Amino acid sequence: MTDQREEMVSALQDEVLSEMAETFFSARKAVDDEIELFRSREDELRRASQRALCLAAWLSDLLTGRDMAERLWLALGVPVDFLSLVDSGERCPHRDLPFAWTRRGRYEKLLQDVYEDAWRAFDDYVNGTATPVPGRPGKVRRLGYRRYRRWAGEINRMVEKVNRDHSPSCVLGMARSMDVQGQDKLRVAGGGMDGYSCALDATLALPCLDERVPALPDLPELPPPDAAARTLRSFARKAWDERRARAAEVLARVEHSQE
Secondary structure, three states: OHHHHHHHHHHHHHHHHHHHHHHHHHHHHHHHHHHHHHHHOHHHHHHHHHHHHHHHHHHHHHOOOHHHHHHHHHHOOOOOHHHHHOOOOOOOOOOOOOOOOOHHHHHHHHHHHHHHHHHHHHHHHHHOOEEEOOOOOOOEEEOOHHHHHHHHHHHHHHHHHHHHHOOHHHHHHHHHHOOHHHHHHHHHHOOOOOOHHHHHHHHHOOOOOOOOOOOOOOOOOOOOHHHHHHHHHHHHHHHHHHOHHHHHHHHHHHHHHOO
16 A cells, blocks of 8 residues: 555656646746747848948938938937938939939939938838738737847747746756755755855746847838928938039939939
């Protein structure tokens, strides 16, 4: 009878230990999987930021220089810190030239068209583009820079919960508490988990993400084209009147690229 009881206790201990181990590793794997998915989207966002900055560079080029571009952004109420990331030598694929009866009119319309492209690219990066959710017809999701940063915060809360609720020392302590004979030997020897548990948890703790996401630029939102139209026309005329030779040169370069 005693042997049977010991076998039942041993089987129960094995089952409990197995469930504890499965819970411990499953919780950590769920975090690892979420972080892997998080990092897999970083390149996509980086490409979106590069396209936005490329179009910002094209706008600066059309406006004949960074000084005029900075004045435009300030007039539109857009912070200009991001201009330090703009490569003045970068050129985006040129779009079709708009029709106008005069070269001045064509220049003005081209500036407005490129601004609209830039506005859309900045919005795609900051707020994300709507993409279908696999397996859920009619459902879409948007992942932009802002949502990506919130996602980092959500993952960090997952990490903190796993480190708190599924710490290695907690699991190991529970496992040892089930070994009655082992506990008796530890008490006799004066051993325990004190000190060791803190070092174990610190060594095996899952790391948090940097919620600032320093690998990606923090770009501003741009006013929609309709709201910016009057300011764009004003700056196009100013650039054409004050720097006609340089503005005409930029326009000619675009025209030649279409031939």
